[in-house]
Amino acid sequence: MPSPQEAEASMIANLKGKTGKTLEQWVKIVAASKLAKHGEIVTMLKVDHAMGHGYANLVAHKHLKSDEGSAGDTADLVTAQYAGDKAALKPIYDAIIMAVGAFGTDVEIAPKNAYVSLRRSKQFAIVQPSTKTRVDLGINLKGQKTTARLEASGSFNSMVSHRVRIEKAAGAGGVDKELIGWLKKAYEAA
Numbered sequence: 001m002p003s004p005q006e007a008e009a010s011m012i013a014n015l016k017g018k019t020g021k022t023l024e025q026w027v028k029i030v031a032a033s034k035l036a037k038h039g040e041i042v043t044m045l046k047v048d049h050a051m052g053h054g055y056a057n058l059v060a061h062k063h064l065k066s067d068e069g070s071a072g073d074t075a076d077l078v079t080a081q082y083a084g085d086k087a088a089l090k091p092i093y094d095a096i097i098m099a100v101g102a103f104g105t106d107v108e109i110a111p112k113n114a115y116v117s118l119r120r121s122k123q124f125a126i127v128q129p130s131t132k133t134r135v136d137l138g139i140n141l142k143g144q145k146t147t148a149r150l151e152a153s154g155s156f157n158s159m160v161s162h163r164v165r166i167e168k169a170a171g172a173g174g175v176d177k178e179l180i181g182w183l184k185k186a187y188e189a190a
Contacts, residue, residue, distance in 0.1 A: 011058050019051055023062060030063040038064060064113075077111035085132035092135045092166050095175035096127050096183070103187045115157075118183075120190035125183055126160060137164045137179070139186045149173070150182060 016022045021029075026045070035041045038060045045056035082090040093116070100107050100118055110117040115128035115138075126138040138153055138160030146152050149164060156163045164182070168174040 008058065011055065015055060015058075019049070019055060023059065026059040027063045030059060036064075077113060078116060081111075081114070081116075081129050086129045089129045089132075089135050091169040092175060093127055093129070095169045096135075096137065099175060099180045100125070100183055100187065103184060107187070118187075120187055122190050123159060124186040124190035126157060128157075130156075133167055135166045137166055137183075138162070139164065139182050140190070141182060141186050142189075144182075144185075149178070 012023050015026070019026070029049075030041055030045070033041070033044055035044055041060035041063060042053065042056040045051040045059060046053060051059070078093070082093060097109060097116075100109075104120075106120050108117075108119040110119060115126045117123050118125040118127065122140075124140050128136045128138070130136040136156060138157045139150075139162045140160050141150075141162050144150065144162060146162065150162050151164070153160045153163045162182070164179060166174060166179070170176070
């Protein structure tokens with residue numbers, strides 16, 4: 001199975017053959033549209049240019065520089081997420097990253113603009129500082145029953161099945177044994 005970077009490189013290499021234009025040409029078209037939101041760009045490319053969703057998503061990310069490969073130093077993305085009012089949440093993020101790092105050498109930490117994707121062969125969780133007092137942890141646990149703490153993801157993010165709201169780094173209700181257990185289960189299923 002190709003890595004996410006290899007899959008992206010393949011899509012970029014095949015873009016002109018599939019759509020008639022190179023990535024650079026598509027980015028110029030998007031820039032000329034003056035659209036600023038990812039979803040609007042994807043919709044425009046699909047509707048106005050009959051582009052498939054995967055390619056439209058790729059072009060939107062490249063135009064907005066919101067993917068890992070376009071962002072430059074990915075550490076800057078994490079720094080920006082936990083800046084200002086959200087600086088006090090960084091220990092929660094650090095505790096999650098430390099816990100998943102112990103799962104194996106195949107854990108991939110992929111910062112995006114608003115969240116960090118945790119992947120193995122596929123995404124198993126996302127970490128997002130949602131408010132100045134809370135980090136939301138989205139976890140892929142298909143078939144897992146919800147609890148008061150492990151809730152259905154709902155409108156939080158369609159890429160995960162469950163969400164846990166975390167307001168402290170350690171102790172009960174924080175990055176504790178229960179939470180790490182859910183992450184480990186999702187990791188093993190990825």
